Amino acid sequence: MSKNTFNLFPNFLENNETKRRIAIDIQNGTLFHSIMLVGNDGVGKKFFAYQIAAALSCEKKHSDDYPLPCGECASCKKILGGNSLDVVFFDREEQGSFGVDKVRELRDDAVVTSNELDFKVYILDDFHLMTAQAQNAALKILEEPPKNVYFILLCKDVQNVLETVLSRVIQFEIRPLTEGSVRRFLSENYNNELLKNQQKLEEILKFSRGCLGTAIEATVSDSEKYNELIEEYKLPEKMFSLISNRSQKLQMIDVINGLPKDRLTLASFFSDMECAARDIIAYKNSPETSLKYYISRDSVMQAAMSLPVRKVYMIVELSGDTRDQCLRNTNIQLLKDKYVSGIIKAINS
Ligand SMILES: [Zn+2]
CATH class of the missing domain: 1.20.272 (Zinc Finger, Delta Prime; domain 3)
Structure with a gap:
């Protein structure tokens, strides 16, 4: 039961040590019930969270012949396509705060048993923007979640997270990619006018600072949005x-x-x-x-x-x-x- 390192979360680039640790825990059935992915905007926290959810229920997770997650089995397809009722993405409303109401909603939902998977995964976006009151309200469920429930907290700035929360989760730092990886990814996956312009490509590489999501956002943006992004840089x-x-x-x-x-x-x-x-x-x-x-x-x-x-x-x-x-x-x-x-x-x- 040991997949080749290249086969662990192959669609999530670099960050090999983090991927290896999480993959081993998933294969051994020992993944901690509350984990926190820490990293900048655009670095791929949400993407990785869905990959983790898929890996947890991947039908091929113990087969050395397939990557983890395989991306092909029914369960992977459903989760990665964002269509599983048991993988729930919680975010704050547009410009709104992440308050106690949201945590109550989460607690009520988490005690309901899963629909089709053997477990439920809650992905909580922008955890650092959750009010202190809401974080306090979430403490108990993070520490002792209902059976077969996982929480994946996405966080940009741990300084805004209460110590009491941090002591109840396992943190994984998500690091930006090397410029070479971003360059390769863009050239393999996008072929638009913007990238054919050498100067614009260099601009995207510099200003995205290794955050692939940021680089993609710039690559597909219209010219007005693009200028806005670069102007700030x-x-x-x-x-x-x-x-x-x-x-x-x-x-x-x-x-x-x-x-x-x-x-x-x-x-x-x-x-x-x-x-x-x-x-x-x-x-x-x-x-x-x-x-x-x-x-x-x-x-x-x-x-x-x-x-x-x-x-x-x-x-x-x-x-x-x-x-x-x-x-x-x-x-x-x-x-x-x-x-x-x-x-x-x-x-x-
Ligand atoms: Zn699978």
Whole structure:
């Protein structure tokens, strides 16, 4: 009873150690009843959750000749097609909160026996957005679920999850893919005008940061949506172009104030600022260097020509510190203000 590693969740890319651990538990019938998949938007948590549900009831799960899940048996087809009544996806309503009512609904539903499978699986989306009150209400059922019930919690930010919940689930981190995997997947599965444009393909690869769902979303989006997505990614590039033209202080403040308040999105902006600054330094050392953040070599060249390396180092440090503070529970407006004054200080130094 040991399937080849290539055969474990083959449609969910990379993340081999996580796949192996979950597959072994499923085959041994020892999968913990409450697990949490942690990772960024677009990284594939929901997709993987359905794969896990399918693997649990796959008719071929003990056969070495088939992947897990096989994707072909009646049960796999039903679950992966989203048509099983026993695999229930719970999400918050559009813009709404994930409150106590939803948890009550979940508890009432979970005690009803399964329809066609030997078990039920509840996939709870955006668990980090569940109110503390609702998380408290969910504690008991997470710890002692009705017989043959599994909970798969999808979560972007464990900082918003109560300790008491975290201690009752097993966490699995879902990591972004390498750029090569995303590139290969897109070229094998999509063949549209956007991807034939080399520059657009590079843009998609950079801004999706290894999150396949994000890359696919950009690939299939219309041009207006596409521009919106890329524009957001390019904000650090815009910032450096303003920094290079020292007189643009007000516009810099506009960019920073226009950033969303959501901590993780903000943190990723500061990360990209750090990355962009490191690109500029690397480019100064060797113009042939491969770039982590920048898509356009012209832009990095302009920034490199107009900024002395000492000032760029100050921005590296400032951006890294600000990102770390952002991930803690700091006042966001204060953080933004301090960041702008830090940048201005670096420019004038
Ligand atoms: Zn199957």
